[in-house]
Amino acid sequence: HLLGDRELCTHLWGANSPQTPAWQRLAIRILYPLQAFLIRRALRVSPGHYQQSCEHIEKLLAGVEGQLADGRRSVLGDAEINYTDIAFASLSGVWAHPDEYGGGAAAGTRIDRERLPMPMKRDMQRWATDYALAAGFVERLYHEERRPALAGGARE
Numbered sequence: 001h002l003l004g005d006r007e008l009c010t011h012l013w014g015a016n017s018p019q020t021p022a023w024q025r026l027a028i029r030i031l032y033p034l035q036a037f038l039i040r041r042a043l044r045v046s047p048g049h050y051q052q053s054c055e056h057i058e059k060l061l062a063g064v065e066g067q068l069a070d071g072r073r074s075v076l077g078d079a080e081i082n083y084t085d086i087a088f089a090s091l092s093g094v095w096a097h098p099d100e101y102g103g104g105a106a107a108g109t110r111i112d113r114e115r116l117p118m119p120m121k122r123d124m125q126r127w128a129t130d131y132a133l134a135a136g137f138v139e140r141l142y143h144e145e146r147r148p149a150l151a152g153g154a155r156e
Contacts, residue, residue, distance in 0.1 A: 001120035003036055003045060008111055017108025054123070057095070061131040064088060068133040081141065089141040095124050096138045100146035 002008050013035075014020035015028040028035075039045065067075050075084050093101045102110055113121070128135040 001117045001123075003039060005117060006032055008115065008117075009036065012109055012111060014109050019108050057127070058130075061127060061134045064134040064137070065131045068137055075137070081145070085137075085141060086145075089138045092134070092138045093142065095127060096135055096142075097124065098139050098142035100142040103146045
């Protein structure tokens, strides 16, 4: 959804971030057409692959939804969150786009939901609605686990 939008892509890649060295910000802007072409080629970006990706995502979300349906707080049913939970939330953060996504470290490259392309917003909304337990789980993990540590290492 983003690859065709030069401004959003270059922003996401760090072209507007003060944390990105100046020479890299310039290179990102200049090399965008080449990089976008290479990404399309390497990842075989096409409507067919997009559809396949959506099917894989929805299959994963349905599985997690089924696991969480019994009220558990971890995908695997553990009392505490585990690697599987964190991996799922990390992978889902891209589409769920929770407020804590990036943990503050990505402020210079974060894209506000309002600026996202409409097809991307539709996918995000569909998945949040159709897989509400999984989406809520991701939101909860980001909210509870990605809060900045307070002085002395304590969590909020």
